[in-house]
Amino acid sequence: MAVRDLAFGAFTEALSHEDRAALRQSFLARAGELRDLRPQGRAEFDGLLAAFRAVPFDLAAVKSEMTRQCDRMAERLGLGQDLLVERIATKSDSERTDFAGRIEAALQRRRARRRPRLTIDDGHD
Secondary structure, eight states: OOGGOOOOTTTHHOOOHHHHHHEEEEEHHHHHHHGHHHHHHHHHHHHHHHHHHHHSSHHHHHHHHHHHOOOHHHHHHHHHHHHHHHHHTTTTTTHHHHHHHHHHHHHHHHHHHHHOOOOOOOOOO
């Protein structure tokens, strides 16, 4: 499993290498081998692609396939979130304060890298 599988943006950046490794191990222990889920994910995507191509188009089928994918992603995200919170709960007050500081620094780096957004003038004020 790659770090991206447990990506929580600035939270991930703020974690030490040791914390990320421990979270990966905990995730695998709780979720089982993620490679075993790949065929299921591919099948879900194949179902979604078939629903997009269906004639006549079946909006309910597309929504159903997308909901199935979202549910699976939400389950993984929820597990990752639980593991992250459990890991942070084991830290001392000063470690949590340092962690919060690293999150702030990561957020500031992200804001500095952000490109200005393009706006479209629709003629309405």
